[in-house]
Structures are given as C-alpha cells and as structure tokens.
Amino acid sequence: MEALVLIHTLRAALESGDFSVLSVRLADTHAADLAGALAEFSTAHQWQLLSCFGLSTQAEVFSYLPEEQQVELAHTVRRQDFTAVIRQMSSDERADLFNKLSDAQKQALLPALAQAERDDILSLSSYSEGTAGAIMSSDYAMLSPDLTVTQAIEVLRNEAPDKETIYLSYVVDQDRILIGALSLRELILAPTHALVDDVMKHDPIHVKVDTEQEEVASLVAKYDLIAIPVVNAQGQLVGIVTHDDAMDVAAAEATEDFHKTATIGKLEGSVKDAKISLLYRKRVVWLVVLVFGNIFSGAGLAAFEQIISQHIALLFFLPLLIASSGNAGAQSGTLMVRALATGDIKLRHWGKMLGKEVLVAGLLGLTMALAVYALGYWRGGLDIALVVAGTMLIVVLVGSLVGLSLPFLLSRFGMDPATASGPLITSIADVAGVVIYFSIASWYLPTLL
Amino acid sequence: MEALVLIHTLRAALESGDFSVLSVRLADTHAADLAGALAEFSTAHQWQLLSCFGLSTQAEVFSYLPEEQQVELAHTVRRQDFTAVIRQMSSDERADLFNKLSDAQKQALLPALAQAERDDILSLSSYSEGTAGAIMSSDYAMLSPDLTVTQAIEVLRNEAPDKETIYLSYVVDQDRILIGALSLRELILAPTHALVDDVMKHDPIHVKVDTEQEEVASLVAKYDLIAIPVVNAQGQLVGIVTHDDAMDVAAAEATEDFHKTATIGKLEGSVKDAKISLLYRKRVVWLVVLVFGNIFSGAGLAAFEQIISQHIALLFFLPLLIASSGNAGAQSGTLMVRALATGDIKLRHWGKMLGKEVLVAGLLGLTMALAVYALGYWRGGLDIALVVAGTMLIVVLVGSLVGLSLPFLLSRFGMDPATASGPLITSIADVAGVVIYFSIASWYLPTLL
Secondary structure (H helix, E strand, O other): OOHHHHHHHHHHHHHHOOOOOHHHHOOOOOHHHHHHHHOOOOHHHHHHHHOOOOHHHHHHHHHHOOHHHHHHHHHHOOHHHHHHHHHHOOHHHHHHHHHHOOHHHHHHHHHHOOHHHHHHHHHHOOOOOOEHHHHOEOOOEEEOOOOEHHHHHHHHHHHHHHOOOOOEEEEEOOOOEEEEEEEHHHHHHOOOOOEHHHHOEEOOOOEEOOOEHHHHHHHHHHOOOOEEEEEOOOOEEEEEEEHHHHHHHHHHHHHHHHHHHOOOOOOOOOOOOOOHHHHHHHHHHHHHHHHHHHHHHHHHHHHOHHHHHHOHHHHHHHHHHHHHHHHHHHHHHHHHHHHHHHOOOOHHHHHHHHHHHHHHHHHHHHHHHHHHHHHHHHHHHHHHHHHHHHHHHHHHHHHHHHHHHHHHHHHHOOOOHHHOOHHHHHHHHHHHHHHHHHHHHHHHOOOOO | OOHHHHHHHHHHHHHHOOOOOHHHHOOOOOHHHHHHHHOOOOHHHHHHHHOOOOHHHHHHHHHHOOHHHHHHHHHHOOHHHHHHHHHHOOHHHHHHHHHHOOHHHHHHHHHHOOHHHHHHHHHHOOOOOOEHHHHOEOOOEEEOOOOEHHHHHHHHHHHHHHOOOOOEEEEEOOOOEEEEEEEHHHHHHOOOOOEHHHHOEEOOOOEEOOOEHHHHHHHHHHOOOOEEEEEOOOOEEEEEEEHHHHHHHHHHHHHHHHHHHOOOOOOOOOOOOOOHHHHHHHHHHHHHHHHHHHHHHHHHHHHOHHHHHHOOOHHHHHHHHHHHHHHHHHHHHHHHHHHHHHOOOOHHHHHHHHHHHHHHHHHHHHHHHHHHHHHHHHHHHHHHHHHHHHHHHHHHHHHHHHHHHHHHHHHHOOOOHHHOOHHHHHHHHHHHHHHHHHHHHHHHOOOOO
C-alpha cells in the first residue's frame, strides 16, 4: 500500500472511531511501512492505532519507529500495556530501547518482567556501544551435538516463533561453548537419523562480544552470512548478529566516515530531524580548529609580502595552485580512507601505494603544469609561466603524497583514518602551496630594489 | 584456519604433489578464505589446487576469486573442465563472468552448455549494468498457490541443492505472475494441510528488472529481507536478489559516492590492484576542470590588485576566510549528499533544511567571526578586524547555503547529488570568498590615492 494511502486509512479510522477494519485491511502491510505512517501521528494517536493490532505486530511496528518516538511512547503508555509490548520485542531492540529510558522508567519496568527477561535486558544493555555485544540478539537457535536431524528440526519448529532466525542454528557443548553451526538447508537435506555432530560445520566463523561492530559487519559481508555467532571470553555462545543488523551497521559506519571526511562529528539518527544546537556542536569544532590551521597560510603570505607586491601578477595563480594541491590530496586521501575502511588496503600496503602514487601524481602534476604553463605565458610571460608550471608539478605531488600518507599514519597510531578529511588535507596543502609557490618565485624571479 | 597457515598448506601440497589430504583438511574452510589464499598462486597452480575439490566446492571457490583471475583461469583451463565449473556456479555469478569473457570464449562456451543454461546465461547477461536485472539470480524457489504446506516443503527439499535460498519462496500463478511470498519459517509453522495460498503473504515487496541496484539494496535494508523478488514488465517473476548481494551493492554504492565527493570517477574493483593509467584517467578530468574553475578566483584577486597592494595586511586573512567558507560548505554539502543517498532526506525537504541551515550557519559564522575579529584586531587594528569578521560571517553563510543547495539542485535535474563534491563546493566558495572579502574591504577601508 502506498505511504499516503496508508496514512489516509489510519486517519480515517481515527476520525470514524472504527478501528475494527484496520487489522484485516492492513494484514499484508509490512511493519516498516506501518511504522513509517504512524510516525506522522501524535503519540496518543500512535498508541490508539497500535493497540488495534495483535501484540506481536504491535511489538514489530514499535521496533521500526524512530528511537525518540519509542521513548516518548514509553512515557505515555500505561505501564502494563508497555510492558506487554516490550516482552514481545526482539532482545536486541528491547535492550537498545532500555538504554534510552530514564532511570525512573528503568526502575519501573524491571519488576514487571520475568526474571529471565530482566537478566537478558540487563546483560545485553551492559555491553559498550559499537561492539558486537551491543548489537547482538540473544534470540538464537541452539542445538546440542547429540540430537538426530529429526530431533533438531523438531526443536527448531518449536522454537521458531521466538527466534530471530532458525535458518542458522548453533551447536554448543555442555558448557555452552560454541562448537559448530548448521543451516536449516543442511538439516533438511541430511539423512534423518544422522547426528547433528556429523552434519554440522565445525569451528564456525564467529566474533567476540568486544569485536568492533564494523568488523562484525564486514565479516557478514565477506562470508555472505545470514547471521554470525558472538561468544564471550570463555568461548560460550551469548548471541548472534543477523544480516539485517549487519547491513544497518555497515550503512551507519559509511555515514559516519562520510561525515568525518567533511569534519563533522559523530551524528546519530536523522539529519532531517536533528536539532539546530546539535548540528552546530557537531560542526563548529573542526571549523575553528582549521581557522587556526589556516593562520599558517596567512603567515606564509605575509612573509612573502615583498615578492608579491613586486610581482602582483603572481596572485592571479594563487587560488588555482593551492586548490589543485588540495584537490589532488583530497582524491588520494579519499581513495585510501575508503580502501582502508573496506579492507581493500591494509596498513602494510603503504609502501606499494606510495610508489604508485608518485607515478600517478607525477602524471597528474605534469598534465596540470602544462595547462597552467599556457595560462601563465598568456598572462605573465615566460618567467611567470615557468614558475607557475614548476609550482603546479610540485604542489600536486606534495598534496597527493600528504593525502595518501595521512590516513596510514592515523591508522598506524590507532586513530580513525577518516579523520584525514578533505578539509584537513586541504589546509595542509594550502600552507605547503603558499610556501612552495613564493619560494620558487623568490628564487627565480628578479628582485626589484 | 589462519590465512598464512592456509597458504602454507596449499604450497606444501603443491611441493609434495600430494593433494589427497586437502579436501579433508580443508573441509571446514570457508570458500571465501580458500579463494583468498588461492589468489596468491599462479593461474596454473590455482587450477591444480582447485581440481582437488568436489565440483560444487570448485564452483563456490571460483566465484569468490577476483573477476580478473576468473577470466584468466577461463583462458587457461581446458574447455570441458571449465564448462563443468561454470555449470555449477550460481546463475548471477555465471552471467557476470560471461559478460567479462571475450567473444571467442563466449562462442566456445555456449554450445557446451545445455539449452536451459544457455538461455539463462544469455537472458541474465542482457540486463544493463546497475539494474536489478544485472545483479539478480534465477535460482529462486517457486511454489504454486494450490500446493499444501507438506507438498511445498517437499518441493523445497528437492530443490534445495540448486537454489540460492530456500528460506524465502515465491508464489506465482499459471502465467508466472508473482502473487505471493512465503518464508520457510512460516511454512514450518503452518498446519500441514493448509494451502500455500492461505498462508502466503499477498502482494510481496518486489522490484522491476530495471530498478536501480541502489534502490534494490535500500529496500532489502529497509524491510530486513533475506531476498527480494524481481519481476519483468508483465509482472512475471524472473529473479531474486539476495541479502548478501544487496549488501555488496550498498558497499559499492557508498564507495562510489565517497570517490565522487573527492572528484574521482567511477572505479570498479580494488584500488590496491588498479593500474596507474586507470587511476590517472579517473582523477585527471575534474582536477583540470577545477583548474579552470579556479581561474575565476584568480581573476577576482587580479581585479582587486589595487586595494590589495594598498592594504597588503589583508592577504594574511585570505586563506583563512576562503578555507572557512569552503569547509562550512563541504560540511553542509556532505550532510545533504549522504542523507539524500540513505533516503533520510527527500527532495521536498529542501525548504525545511534551508531554514535550519540559515540558523546553524549563522551561529557558525558568528562563532568564527568572533575568533577572527580578535586575530584581525591584533594584526591589523579595528578596521581590518571589522572587515575580516564581517566577511567571515557572510562567507560561512554563503558557503553553507551553496553546499546545502547544490546536492538538491543536482538531484532535481536528475544528476547524482554526490557530484556536488567537496572540491566543487570549495571552488565555488573560493570565488565567492575572494569577491566578498575585497568588495567589503574596498567599500569600508580608505583608498589611498
């Protein structure tokens, strides 16, 4: 159903007060679409509409609502209704929501839950943000190695309604140590009397609770997994991260890197709905830092005041030269930042990449030097043309090599290479450009006394 | 098994000539890891090692090799061996490879295949790059609506070995029109005598063959799908795109956008292995275009030569002012480019975002103006301080608003907003910065005759 039709249907139900048709008419509507439409209504109306659906649909739709709206609903809805919904939510969504609640809400919520649910929420919400533990779900299917295939399928059938996925199940020993993995496809194809132990994959690909979420997502992508198991320090199975959560993580990490390359601080949630004060705070820091970085360029210009006032024609080429250096640097920097993020390039490839970059940047510099030589000749004669072309070759090389090396350097010292952003490289290239340009000019051009 | 241990094991087998242990010792090694290790060997050795495994493993490992190596192997391996492998590959991988082969190879390959395989390859390889058709697989599980649940499960069990996924099956009518979707979980939980028609979801989320691959990936992410069905213009089911391919597409699209924001042309495959000439070609175009863009800044400076030589102290602040304008623009531009790509922001939100940006950029401009006021006062007295601070406020506003608007404008005219890259915005901000700065200076500062 189209988004607008959906909103209209919901509004009509609110106005007529007849909610009975909703659950039938919207039976095939995806929970994500329902949540998208609900997001347009006030909190009170959201709850009125949500409560027309079965509890499991309520929980599913609720999970797709933006986090701020979830928290707001948690404030308004009667505690017992809210508890019923939260019990139906998947364990990872529930723990995320719990982390956003106020202390008072947490204290009110916990006693209403069963012991097992309480323990689950408290344990899942205890992992630090950005790790496998913080994004994993505890609703995984677990098998013991001595089951027969028929018994295993029966276990999965019984557990299906409560698990994130039954398409991959994990085999643990009596100490809950992860020893194998088995897909439902393999189970279905295996002889019915075979043992799980005989058909499972041993030593499956897994991550630790403190593995970074970016690494988790990249393993899921590399091995084309539907889910990846998470173990604790003892090797015990404690959760899974499913493909859809891995995909969300990969997108969020890409967004964060995008923002970093433009010197924007970590910004969670929607840009559209972000508060003015938040956007200001995330942007102001590096802008001010870079102002002070650019003082060096200014100081460079001031130091060369004499040669500039004697050859004022040089000024014409200044923006062009320093911009070219910055642009070339932004190119090589961005290539490295992204390749390091996707794993295409590792730290140890720095030497190889540097060698290639010298050649590529040399060619780029020569091309650009030729272009500005013509321009320089036309505007200022042979001497200016030679100075400008020589400078162009050097600043494109310097800009490119700085752009290439900075991400490796940052990575080497445990910092995020994405911090080697365009603006940072541009600022460095600016300073270098000013100094190189006027140094060459001072050396080559005649000084008038 | 560790990558190095794996390579060592393979090398030992090559040296001893004893390949018999490989298929047993490496039974639990993931095909992606095997392919990663194989990539380190020569083509001849690759094939020697590959042929120790069963045909289905061969095909799977082969699919994980970089495309250039696949093509090279296709050149060297005996045609009948190669045909055997290609018949085992999944339909989408096979069609991708087919597209990379030379015409002679294509002609040699086709007659060796069965009619159905031939048709499948020719039809899949006919869709244009970047569309759902080009990335879909034709190995999907299809059910008819009048089967019982038991019958449906039996169908899936029989087809499981040849399908990309059996966890989602698609229901079609007698004309192959897509009418429903059904997960294996739902099948397992449904009463055994129910009909597929009664338990399936009607009107499932789907895409067309010509839907852009970026859109396909974002639907898979939005609805947390394991696979999404692809229909032709008549609504007939012709393929599926699975979650792992969708995740690869999302990563590739993010990489492309990253590169675009640094004015790098579309670059497929590894940056590490890219040829010098390719890197040069992908980078030179925009660098040269921007050189000519920056001539305007130079011309701006030249036009204000008089005021500059009279107040040479103004030069000190020039890099700082135009860099700040460019940086603020890169920030707002990047925020919009990424939010448009992820769907957080739509074209219609331009007005709302513009209003917010005026406030955010105003605050940023004021902060920066205060910072440079102090600097200006210290270096050049009150008049310079006022000119510099006023300029800063205006250029940060202008840069931010240009950065914000450009992606919307490009999008509006059907171009990729990512083209509104940092360097493009920076160049525009440079010109604007020069003109605004010296216009204010000319107007406010005394002219010495």
